[in-house]
Each structure stands twice: as structure tokens, then as C-alpha cells.
Amino acid sequence: MILYFQILKIMKIMNNINVIIVEDHEIFRNGLKYAIGNLDNITVIAEFNNGQECLDNINNYDVDLIFMDIKMPILDGIQTTTQLIKKYPNLKIIALTVFEDDKYLQNMIDAGAKGFILKNTKKQELKIAIQSVLNNNTYYSQKLLKYFNNQQNSNKKIFSKIEIEILQLISKGLNDDICEILYINKDILEQHKIELMNKTNSKDIIDLISYSLNNNIVTFQELDI
Numbered sequence: 001m002i003l004y005f006q007i008l009k010i011m012k013i014m015n016n017i018n019v020i021i022v023e024d025h026e027i028f029r030n031g032l033k034y035a036i037g038n039l040d041n042i043t044v045i046a047e048f049n050n051g052q053e054c055l056d057n058i059n060n061y062d063v064d065l066i067f068m069d070i071k072m073p074i075l076d077g078i079q080t081t082t083q084l085i086k087k088y089p090n091l092k093i094i095a096l097t098v099f100e101d102d103k104y105l106q107n108m109i110d111a112g113a114k115g116f117i118l119k120n121t122k123k124q125e126l127k128i129a130i131q132s133v134l135n136n137n138t139y140y141s142q143k144l145l146k147y148f149n150n151q152q153n154s155n156k157k158i159f160s161k162i163e164i165e166i167l168q169l170i171s172k173g174l175n176d177d178i179c180e181i182l183y184i185n186k187d188i189l190e191q192h193k194i195e196l197m198n199k200t201n202s203k204d205i206i207d208l209i210s211y212s213l214n215n216n217i218v219t220f221q222e223l224d225i
Helices: 004-009 026-037 050-058 078-086 102-111 123-134 141-156 163-171 177-182 187-198 205-214
Strands: 019-022 043-047 065-069 091-095 115-118
Touching: 019 026, 019 050, 019 123, 026 177, 043 123, 043 205, 050 078, 065 078, 065 123, 078 091, 078 102, 091 102, 091 123, 091 187, 115 123, 115 141, 123 205, 163 177, 163 205, 177 187, 187 205
Parallel strands: 019 043, 019 065, 065 091, 091 115
Antiparallel strands: none
């Protein structure tokens, strides 16, 4: 059986990912830096206490992704993100939050953030969030999904029972075993996979897993990690 961490390893190989953390609370900043330090090929190259420090120094760094706190002194994450995306439209930003306040989340979306995680996010979710955003997808922490699902209800996609089962099994790291579990042949399975890719705008299995997590089709507790 292909385990979930093995699926992550077959993603397209990337060079080292350079990350900046913008967070005014040292305890959260250090915790995030420690978690990132345990991930392969991802390096924290700078840390800033507020958005103004980030804007003043960003030109000195070759950065791929910024973790941005939302509420900070001097210049908050919303204003900072707006200015960064205006100047660097391809820059990826993941918002850090302890809030479940719709106003802050929507403002960060409008500013250009592509991901949202809670400040106490665990290593496994952190890695998926980084890879999802760098692959031009969005990522929402599961604890924030209630808000995002409400925002997207009008565009909610409809899946058949077997499609839901396939998404769940794929997310758990299964491949050929799916045919035996669901009593279908490989051709039928491949047809369903193609249809799921189309429905979810996914390019590969990792995108499907990210979609399943973001839409609460599968939880981290169910993954075979």
C-alpha cells in the first residue's frame, strides 16, 4: 500500500523553498520556524516583527513564500499583503491566524493571500499547505473550513457516492486496492479519477488530496500517515 507520505514524495521535485515569517509574537514565530525546520528543502531565510519591516527589507531576499500574521502593530497583514501582491503578483502568501472572524479572513482573501492556517498548525498540515499554495492552489486549515465552506456553498460541487469513496481512499494512500474495495475494474477507476480531476480542477493526486482536506471529505485523523 502506498502511504500518504510516499505520495508527497512523488510530487514534482522542487529546489529549496525560501520562506519568510512575518509575525509579531516571538513564541509563535519560533514555533513556526521550528516546525518548518523539520521539513525537507524548506528554509526560513528571514523573520520580521511587522509588515513595515517586511516591506522595507523584502528586496534583499529571494523568497518563494511568506507566512503572514494578520493582526500586527505598525502595519498589519492585510495592508502588507495588499502592497506585496501589487508589487510581486506571483508571490505566495499564507495567512497566520488565531481568528475565526469572517472580516479578517475575507480581507486577507481580497488582499491576495492563497492559504490560511492557524498558528498552532502541525507539521503534516504545514507541509501540505506549503505545497498546495506553491502549486497555485489555495489551502484552508480544517478549523477554518466552516467559514470558507459557507462562502463557497453556492458553487458547491456534487459528487456521487462512489466518487466520495474514491476521494477518501486516494487520500488514505490507496491505489490499486481501490478496485478490490469498491468492486470495480481499473478502467472504471481511471474514468472516475479523470472525472474527479475535472470536477476539482486538479492536476494530480496531490491536488485531489488537498481538495479532499480543504472540503472536509477526509480529515487528517483518517490519513494513513
